[in-house]
Structures are given as C-alpha cells and as structure tokens.
Amino acid sequence: MNRTLAGRCAIVTGASEGLGLAIARRYVEAGASVLICARGSQRLEEACADLRSVAPPGQAVIAVPADVSQPEDVTAVVTRALREFGSVQILVNNAGVIGPCGPVEGVDWHEWIRAIEINLLGSVLLSRALLPHFKQAAYGKIVQLSGGGATAPLTGLSAYAASKAAVVRFAETLAEEAREHRIDVNALAPGALNTRILDQFIAAGPGKIGALHARALQQKKEGGVPLTTAADLAVFLGSAASDGITGKLLSAVWDPWAQLPDHLQELRSSDVYTLRRIVPEDRGLPWRRQP
Numbered sequence: 001m002n003r004t005l006a007g008r009c010a011i012v013t014g015a016s017e018g019l020g021l022a023i024a025r026r027y028v029e030a031g032a033s034v035l036i037c038a039r040g041s042q043r044l045e046e047a048c049a050d051l052r053s054v055a056p057p058g059q060a061v062i063a064v065p066a067d068v069s070q071p072e073d074v075t076a077v078v079t080r081a082l083r084e085f086g087s088v089q090i091l092v093n094n095a096g097v098i099g100p101c102g103p104v105e106g107v108d109w110h111e112w113i114r115a116i117e118i119n120l121l122g123s124v125l126l127s128r129a130l131l132p133h134f135k136q137a138a139y140g141k142i143v144q145l146s147g148g149g150a151t152a153p154l155t156g157l158s159a160y161a162a163s164k165a166a167v168v169r170f171a172e173t174l175a176e177e178a179r180e181h182r183i184d185v186n187a188l189a190p191g192a193l194n195t196r197i198l199d200q201f202i203a204a205g206p207g208k209i210g211a212l213h214a215r216a217l218q219q220k221k222e223g224g225v226p227l228t229t230a231a232d233l234a235v236f237l238g239s240a241a242s243d244g245i246t247g248k249l250l251s252a253v254w255d256p257w258a259q260l261p262d263h264l265q266e267l268r269s270s271d272v273y274t275l276r277r278i279v280p281e282d283r284g285l286p287w288r289r290q291p
Contacts, residue, residue, distance in 0.1 A: 004239040006031030009085035011077060013068050013126065014095030016043040018195040019145070021050075022227035023092055023234045028055045030235050035081045037066040037073075038095070060084060068095045068122030069114075078129040090141045090238040091130050093123040093167070098197050099159030101204035112159040119163035120170070127174060131183070140183040143237045144171045145190065146249060150275070156209035168249050168275055175247030184246040186237050190230030191253040198224065225253055233257055248273040 010027050014020040015036035024036050028051050036051070038044045048063035055061050064080050066073035081088050099115025100107035127142055134140025148154060149161030150168045168187045175185040198216055206213040230252040236242050237250075244264050250257050250273055260267060267273075280287040 003031035004235060004241065005090075008089045008238065009033045009035075009081065009087060010090035010092060010238060011035045011037070011081050011088060011126070011130070012092040012094060013037050013066075013077075013122070016040055016047045018197075019190055019227050019230055020092075020094040021047050022231045023094060024051055024061075025054065026228065026231035026235050027090075027092075027238065028059060028061065030239070031059065032090070032238070033060040033085055035062040035064060035077065035084070037064045037068070037077050039065065039067050041065045067118075068093075068126060069117040071125060074122075074125045074129050077126070078133075082133065087137060088130060088133060089137075089139065090143070091126055092143045092145070092234060092238070093126055094145045095119075095122055096145060096147075096163075096197075097160075098157060098200050099163070101156050101200075101208040103156065104158040107159075115159035116163050116166075119160070120166045123167050124170060127185075131178065134178070134183045135181045138182050140178070140181075141238045141242075142171070142174070142183065142185040143234050144168070144185070144187045146187040147189065150187070150189065150249065154209075154212060156204070156212070165275070171249075172247045172274060179246060182243075184237070184242060184244070186242075186246060187249040188230060188233055188237065189249060189251045189253075190227075190233075191225035191251065195224075195227075229253060244268070249275065 005027055010032050012020055012024045012034060015024045016038035024034050027034050036047060044063045044065055048061055051061040062084055064077050066077045068074060096119045097115055100111040123144055144167050146168050147164040149164035154161040171185050171187045178185060198220060201209060201212060201216040233252040236257060241261055245260055245267060
C-alpha cells in the first residue's frame with residue numbers, strides 16, 4: 001500500500017476487532033501512528049500486539065481501554081494520544097453496537113438508550129474533545145462510520161437505525177461548522193460486512209428483525225463485503241487526497257470515491273452524497289399544495 005498517511009496520527013475507536021481493527025491495520029500499513037480503543041481490555045491488547053507486529057520503526061501503536069460514551073474515558077484517550085504523538089490529524093469514530101432487537105415498544109429501554117449513547121453520543125464526545133486541537137492546527141479529519149440504518153428503515157432495530165441516521169446528520173452539520181478551519185468531516189457506509197454485528201442479527205431471529213434475518217443468513221453463507229474495502233475508503237478520507245471533501249456520506253462499495261478529488265468544485269456546490277427529503281416531484285408525482 002502507498003504510504004499516504006505517513007507522518008499522520010490517528011485515533012480509531014472500537015478497534016479491538018472487526019472493521020475497526022481492519023481500519024487500524026490499513027492505517028498502520030499506510031504509514032500512520034495509531035491509538036486504538038475499545039471496552040474489552042484483553043482483545044484490545046491482542047489487537048495492539050497484532051498491529052505492532054506490522055508497524056515499522058518510527059510508527060507507534062497504542063491501546064487505551066475506553067468506553068466512548070463516558071466523558072472521562074474520552075478525555076483519557078485524547079490526552080494520551082496528544083501526549084504520545086504530539087498531534088493528531090485523524091479521528092475514526094467506529095465504535096458501535098446494534099442495540100436491542102425487536103419492536104420498539106417491547107425492547108429494554110435502557111438498552112435502547114445505551115445504543116444511542118455509544119453510537120451517537122460517543123461520536124459527538126470524541127469529536128468535541130479533538131476539535132480544539134484540530135482548530136488550533138487549522139487541519140483535521142473526522143471519519144464517522146455509518147450503516148444501513150442511516151438511509152433505510154430497519155425493522156426491529158430502531159435504536160441502531162436511529163443512531164446511524166443521526167450520526168450522518170451530525171457529520172453533515174459539524175462539517176459546516178468546521179469548514180473554515182480546514183477540518184473535513186465525512187460519514188462512511190461500509191457495506192454488508194460479515195462481522196460480530198452480523199452474528200448478532202442472526203442470533204436475534206426472524207421474530208425480532210423480520211426479513212433482515214433471512215438476508216443476514218444469506219450474507220453469512222455467501223460472504224459479505226471485504227473489510228478492506230471500507231478500510232481503504234477510511235484511508236482515503238484520512239489522507240491529503242481527500243482535502244476539501246466534507247459533509248458527505250460515501251459508500252465504500254458503490255461510490256467512485258477515489259475519483260472525487262477530480263470533482264471537488266462540483267461536490268462543494270452540490271447536495272450529492274447527503275441525506276435529503278424526497279418530494280413528489282423527485283418521483284414524477286404532480287402533487288402540489290393548493291393555495
């Protein structure tokens with residue numbers, strides 16, 4: 001891999017396994033020093049050892065156990081990163097859970113809140129903690145992991161879907177607030193992955209998540225999108241190649257993201273790759289409110 005992140009330092013949350021670990025590995029391969037965090041200490045240390053085994057001299061890999069929904073843990077992560085690296089250029093908000101499965105009126109309310117705390121509020125807390133540093137440096141990259149729930153309803157997964165839609169709109173809003181400081185904020189849709197979350201979908205059963213269960217079984221059988229596909233987009237969004245691309249929701253699978261630097265001016269003046277309301281005219285329906 002080209003060392004497009006050489007000299008850069010990144011924080012990757014939820015990086016003890018799955019996509020987070022794949023992104024951290026790609027970042028190390030691309031030349032970055034990386035701080036990874038997750039709640040499970042043992043898996044986190046194993047992931048750290050794995051990453052250190054591929055990191056050349058001069059690249060640091062640090063692991064900090066943390067719950068991203070807890071302000072004190074977030075402060076500890078950012079403080080440690082800045083102390084060890086001196087500066088941080090990239091934040092990857094990957095940590096996430098699926099939350100409770102089933103009809104919204106029947107699921108555990110505390111689990112529903114917990115999913116919002118981790119998926120949405122954790123992303124906000126990390127972003128808030130790093131924004132002063134990014135603004136002082138007049139540069140920064142925030143990569144927010146989205147998911148299928150951001151663009152379509154997911155039966156039986158209301159907390160997950162709501163949180164994923166919310167993080168995209170948060171990314172769009174923060175992108176506008178931070179634009180003048182040269183801080184790019186984008187959401188990444190990784191595609192259908194065969195990870196721990198897919199196993200949780202399957203374990204939930206069709207009675208709780210409906211038709212999504214059959215799709216999950218089929219995906220498990222056929223194989224999902226390679227983790228490296230989303231990780232490569234995460235590298236692009238953390239690199240200088242994506243400078244000026246901000247406020248977008250990009251699909252690792254379907255969008256021609258590597259070509260977007262050639263369309264920078266069009267992107268800046270367009271609402272493509274954003275969440276928007278569909279009106280009747282968009283679907284050829286002549287419905288209008290009568291005066």
